[in-house]
Amino acid sequence: MSDLTQTTAVPKRDRSARAENWARAFYRFRQSWLSLIGLAIVVTLIVLAVIAPWIVPHPDHVAGTTNTGFRFQPPSAAAWFGTNELGQDVFSLVLVGARVSLFSAMVVIALAIVIGTLVGAIAGYFGGWIDEILMRFTDLLLTIPSLILAMAVAAALGTGVWNMIIAITVTWWPAYARLVRGEVLVKKQEQFVVASVALGAGWPRILGLHILPNIVSPLVVKASLDMGFAILTVASLGFVGIGVKPPTPEWGTLLSGARAYMPDYWWTAVAPGTAIFLAVLAFNLLGDGLRDVLDPKARR
Amino acid sequence: MLFYFIRRVAMLVPMLLGLSLLLFVVARLLPGDPVGLAAGPNATPELIERLRAEFGLDQSLPMQYWTYLTGLVQGDWGQSVFTRRPVFEDLMTYLPATLELVIAALVIAIVLGIPLGLLTAVYRNGVLDYVTRTVALGGIAMPRFFLGLLLQLGFAAWLGWLPLAGRFPLIGFPPEHVTGFYTVDAVLSGDWEGLRLALAHLAMPAFAMSLSPLATIMRMMRASTIEVLQQDYVLTERALGLSSRLILFKYVLKNAMTSTLTIIGLYVSWLLGGTVLVETVFDWPGLGLYATQAILTQDFMPVIGVTMVIAMIYLVTMLLVDLLYGVFNPKVRYS
Numbered sequence: 001m002s003d004l005t006q007t008t009a010v011p012k013r014d015r016s017a018r019a020e021n022w023a024r025a026f027y028r029f030r031q032s033w034l035s036l037i038g039l040a041i042v043v044t045l046i047v048l049a050v051i052a053p054w055i056v057p058h059p060d061h062v063a064g065t066t067n068t069g070f071r072f073q074p075p076s077a078a079a080w081f082g083t084n085e086l087g088q089d090v091f092s093l094v095l096v097g098a099r100v101s102l103f104s105a106m107v108v109i110a111l112a113i114v115i116g117t118l119v120g121a122i123a124g125y126f127g128g129w130i131d132e133i134l135m136r137f138t139d140l141l142l143t144i145p146s147l148i149l150a151m152a153v154a155a156a157l158g159t160g161v162w163n164m165i166i167a168i169t170v171t172w173w174p175a176y177a178r179l180v181r182g183e184v185l186v187k188k189q190e191q192f193v194v195a196s197v198a199l200g201a202g203w204p205r206i207l208g209l210h211i212l213p214n215i216v217s218p219l220v221v222k223a224s225l226d227m228g229f230a231i232l233t234v235a236s237l238g239f240v241g242i243g244v245k246p247p248t249p250e251w252g253t254l255l256s257g258a259r260a261y262m263p264d265y266w267w268t269a270v271a272p273g274t275a276i277f278l279a280v281l282a283f284n285l286l287g288d289g290l291r292d293v294l295d296p297k298a299r300r
Numbered sequence: 301m302l303f304y305f306i307r308r309v310a311m312l313v314p315m316l317l318g319l320s321l322l323l324f325v326v327a328r329l330l331p332g333d334p335v336g337l338a339a340g341p342n343a344t345p346e347l348i349e350r351l352r353a354e355f356g357l358d359q360s361l362p363m364q365y366w367t368y369l370t371g372l373v374q375g376d377w378g379q380s381v382f383t384r385r386p387v388f389e390d391l392m393t394y395l396p397a398t399l400e401l402v403i404a405a406l407v408i409a410i411v412l413g414i415p416l417g418l419l420t421a422v423y424r425n426g427v428l429d430y431v432t433r434t435v436a437l438g439g440i441a442m443p444r445f446f447l448g449l450l451l452q453l454g455f456a457a458w459l460g461w462l463p464l465a466g467r468f469p470l471i472g473f474p475p476e477h478v479t480g481f482y483t484v485d486a487v488l489s490g491d492w493e494g495l496r497l498a499l500a501h502l503a504m505p506a507f508a509m510s511l512s513p514l515a516t517i518m519r520m521m522r523a524s525t526i527e528v529l530q531q532d533y534v535l536t537e538r539a540l541g542l543s544s545r546l547i548l549f550k551y552v553l554k555n556a557m558t559s560t561l562t563i564i565g566l567y568v569s570w571l572l573g574g575t576v577l578v579e580t581v582f583d584w585p586g587l588g589l590y591a592t593q594a595i596l597t598q599d600f601m602p603v604i605g606v607t608m609v610i611a612m613i614y615l616v617t618m619l620l621v622d623l624l625y626g627v628f629n630p631k632v633r634y635s
Contacts, residue, residue, distance in 0.1 A: 147574055148595075274446075277441055284440060
């Protein structure tokens with residue numbers, strides 16, 4: 001009898017509260033089939049992008065070889081998505097094009113999180129004039145139309161994947177800085193932070209060990225919702241002719257090239273366009289799912 | 301209220317000052333040589349030097365900014381290095397085309413999005429709800445430029461119902477210039493054939509731009525309506541025997557509108573900045589095409605000008621949104 005009271009009175013905890021929250025979130029995530037579809041497409045896309053150079057039917061076309069005898073072949077068993085104006089296999093180009101899009105989008109988000117967290121955490125934690133200066137600057141950047149700013153920076157830096165990544169990141173971090181600042185302001189008031197201040201912990205320790213680990217979930221939610229938009233932005237830059245230049249295949253650039261041959265040779269445009277659509281859709285579904293499980297306010 | 305309004309307008313001034321400084325510094329710090337590009341590959345160093353002097357680029361950076369700033373308030377927004385045309389005049393030529401497109405897209409998004417959001421919230425989990433939610437998911441993910449291309453393929457190339465691109469037939473005379481909005485000008489001058497042509501050209505680009513805001517507004521409206529419908533006061537109104545229609549339109553709609561309003565405000569900036577893509581697809585002679593041309597030739601002044609105009613419109617829109625809050629939610633106090 002006394003045994004029983006003991007086990008019920010002291011709940012067994014082999015995991016921390018934070019780990020339990022993640023486990024519960026994972027359970028809820030599996031309940032939503034739309035999120036699972038999103039996750040499945042995302043995983044497939046990433047795997048395909050990684051192994052693309054080795055599995056595409058025409059790796060030589062990706063490297064820039066042309067085959068003008070087979071220009072504008074409609075989709076067939078030999079060329080699933082048809083061939084383009086240079087006789088290149090569109091399927092190979094689109095598949096390898098996934099690499100640039102996914103890679104740059106991920107790097108943009110990662111850089112934006114690093115810069116945004118740094119700026120936002122410092123502004124939120126220290127407050128006062130540091131906060132004032134950093135946030136006024138952030139707000140100014142947020143008023144500038146991001147696509148035009150990214151286009152201008154990318155054009156000035158010159159073509160290339162990294163220049164494009166830098167250009168998009170310039171427009172992307174302010175949103176993260178705003179988010180992190182808000183979260184840090186809230187967490188700063190919490191008991192455990194006040195306690196560690198009272199215990200004499202220094203600010204790097206408080207920020208790094210106590211505050212930041214507790215604001216990971218809103219960051220994850222925003223990052224996953226942003227992935228789709230980042231892919232879209234990369235493709236947009238390619239489409240207006242700023243960004244990655246051929247022969248490196250990139251979805252936006254492929255679509256922009258196909259525009260000239262549009263009504264007659266529609267397949268050259270439909271394949272890369274559908275790829276962009278699918279990738280953005282998949283990441284949005286995944287992001288929606290993550291938001292529903294990680295953000296208690298959004299749950300219904 | 302009036303005091304709040306004056307204070308908010310006054311706050312725009314430092315914002316715009318900061319913005320002009322930021323844009324100016326960024327534009328000058330970026331690598332790139334607009335004069336060299338404009339002068340062409342065969343230009344002699346002397347010619348380039350003379351051009352730099354002509355555009356004031358040989359002066360110190362603070363001096364250049366001061367010249368720009370004093371010009372800004374007088375309506376002299378600098379000169380394009382490439383075309384040598386004054387930026388302000390160009391902006392006034394292209395702005396109406398872009399605004400017409402953005403307003404048309406917003407009207408489509410609002411007129412369809414709000415009722416659909418309301419309907420799907422009321423008939424939750426019905427057939428209409430599932431269909432519109434699926435379309436909305438796709439609508440947000442659909443790149444505007446790809447949707448534009450598909451519309452061109454379907455309605456212009458295959459069906460032949462709508463013109464492929466442009467703002468007006470090249471051989472036709474656009475309506476007499478009053479506002480620069482072809483649709484409005486056509487109505488004002490009673491030119492019904494012109495109105496028909498202007499609308500036919502406007503339809504596809506406006507729809508291509510409207511799909512994403514339409515989907516977002518609808519989702520937002522649906523979510524906030526569901527939230528409001530679960531409030532205690534709605535239950536009270538039901539208990540008092542008020543008709544569903546009265547509850548929905550008089551009490552729920554107003555309360556659900558506030559969060560949707562913010563989204564609409566944010567979309568104004570998104571649409572203005574994103575016209576670049578749709579204008580490229582449809583050869584729409586607006587700010588986006590103008591900006592793209594300037595960016596490709598690294599012509600700073602037009603780019604700064606376009607950005608300033610869009611940022612101004614954005615700031616004013618957000619101000620209007622804040623003021624409209626009070627209309628929908630009298631609890632909001634302006635202090």
